[in-house]
Amino acid sequence: MLNEKIALHTPGPTPIPPQVSAAMTQPMINHRGEGFSRLYRDITAKLQTVFQTKEQVYVLAGSGSAGWETAMVNFVPAGAKVLNIVIGDFGERWVKANRALGYQVERLDYAIGTASRPEDVDTFLSKQEGAIQAVCLQHNETSTGVSNPVHEIAQVVAKHGALVLVDAVSSLGALPLPMDEWGLDVVFTGSQKALMCPPGLMMIAASQKAWARAEKANAPRFFFDLKGHRDGFAKGQTPQTPAISLLYGLQAALQMVLEEGIEQGQERHRLMGEMARAGAQATGLELLCQDEGFASNTVTAVKIPQGVEASTFRKAAQKSFGVVLAGGQGKIMKDMIFRIGHMGYVTPNDVLVALAAVENSLALLGYPVQVGNAVAAAQRVWLLQVSANK
Numbered sequence: 580m581l582n583e584k585i586a587l588h589t590p591g592p593t594p595i596p597p598q599v600s601a602a603m604t605q606p607m608i609n610h611r612g613e614g615f616s617r618l619y620r621d622i623t624a625k626l627q628t629v630f631q632t633k634e635q636v637y638v639l640a641g642s643g644s645a646g647w648e649t650a651m652v653n654f655v656p657a658g659a660k661v662l663n664i665v666i667g668d669f670g671e672r673w674v675k676a677n678r679a680l681g682y683q684v685e686r687l688d689y690a691i692g693t694a695s696r697p698e699d700v701d702t703f704l705s706k707q708e709g710a711i712q713a714v715c716l717q718h719n720e721t722s723t724g725v726s727n728p729v730h731e732i733a734q735v736v737a738k739h740g741a742l743v744l745v746d747a748v749s750s751l752g753a754l755p756l757p758m759d760e761w762g763l764d765v766v767f768t769g770s771q772k773a774l775m776c777p778p779g780l781m782m783i784a785a786s787q788k789a790w791a792r793a794e795k796a797n798a799p800r801f802f803f804d805l806k807g808h809r810d811g812f813a814k815g816q817t818p819q820t821p822a823i824s825l826l827y828g829l830q831a832a833l834q835m836v837l838e839e840g841i842e843q844g845q846e847r848h849r850l851m852g853e854m855a856r857a858g859a860q861a862t863g864l865e866l867l868c869q870d871e872g873f874a875s876n877t878v879t880a881v882k883i884p885q886g887v888e889a890s891t892f893r894k895a896a897q898k899s900f901g902v903v904l905a906g907g908q909g910k911i912m913k914d915m916i917f918r919i920g921h922m923g924y925v926t927p928n929d930v931l932v933a934l935a936a937v938e939n940s941l942a943l944l945g946y947p948v949q950v951g952n953a954v955a956a957a958q959r960v961w962l963l964q965v966s967a968n969k
């Protein structure tokens with residue numbers, strides 16, 4: 580295999596467009612100069628459109644996990660009681676982060692492959708009688724390929740007076756998440772998922788309600804303190820040295836996101852999600868998420884069929900058929916599923932390639948599949964969509 584042509588279908592990092600790579604080769608500039616201010620202002624204006632918010636969006640150096648810490652220490656008082664909704668491994672990691680930061684964590688757990696239910700959150704918060712100060716959840720649980728009903732949950736949380744903090748690392752820019760319209764208090768994402776950039780940047784925005792509480796949020800913080808970002812913004816500056824090259828990349832990526840159009844991009848992801856699911860099912864595989872209404876359109880988790888060994892299967896897909904798939908995260912899911920990422924700089928054609936590799940790898944390992952079924956099913960979904968829009 581020509582290594583450079585290997586198709587990356589992990590749900591982060593995701594492939595990056597040549598425009599983004601090229602943008603990152605620009606010469607270094609003074610981060611206290613006019614050039615940087617222009618760059619930063621342009622990026623944050625574009626981010627407001629992508630976040631669908633009139634609030635300021637801040638960009639920090641760090642991977643997506645920095646979002647958990649930043650959201651907590653800036654908007655939730657030290658030691659406060661919070662509710663973590665856990666539907667998979669990233670939910671679990673946020674619990675770990677909150678415990679490490681000294682918060683009292685209550686949790687609502689759901690079976691792997693399912694989404695959380697607003698009525699459960701309502702019942703839980705009613706019993707807590709106002710003791711919960713923030714509700715933390717993933718918009719899209721990347722480890723299971725399930726999206727949470729964030730809008731409905733946000734309405735419930737608002738009724739009980741708590742803040743709703745949303746990890747949109749594997750959804751923002753790909754799945755609908757209008758921050759202001761849905762009344763979300765804190766939304767954050769990372770650069771290496773749907774936003775088509777290398778890892779290394781975290782972007783975060785907060786509502787007026789959240790900022791009002793920030794006054795009382797006394798958790799110890801330094802690097803992740805957003806006040807410095809807020810104060811520096813007027814001058815077009817960041818408190819520390821920003822990741823300038825990554826910001827050039829982000830600027831180019833956001834330009835592409837806006838040129839495609841937010842809704843058109845979401846439409847593309849919806850189509851790719853449908854294609855991936857139709858393809859996997861057509862070849863006789865079972866999806867981890869059984870409820871089409873909550874199936875993720877950025878990543879599809881598929882159960883490894885009996886008799887197939889998970890890592891052997893993924894190795895075959897990469898070594899023999901040039902496609903990098905992701906395994907399962909965490910102990911339970913490790914050998915149970917594989918995942919096809921289809922977010923960011925990915926097109927329906929790429930999904931066909933991924934599905935062909937899935938089928939070929941299964942066939943190579945002696946699993947009985949009719950080669951071509953997955954691709955044919957996905958192809959039909961695509962054709963139907965294009966015909967309907969004609």
Ligand SMILES: *Cc1c(COP(=O)(O)O)cnc(C)c1O
Nearest residue numbers: 591642643644669721748749769
């Ligand atoms: C990728 C991801 C993160 C962040 O992971 P990092 O490795 O820190 O970038 C957080 N939440 C979700 C849902 C993710 O998919």
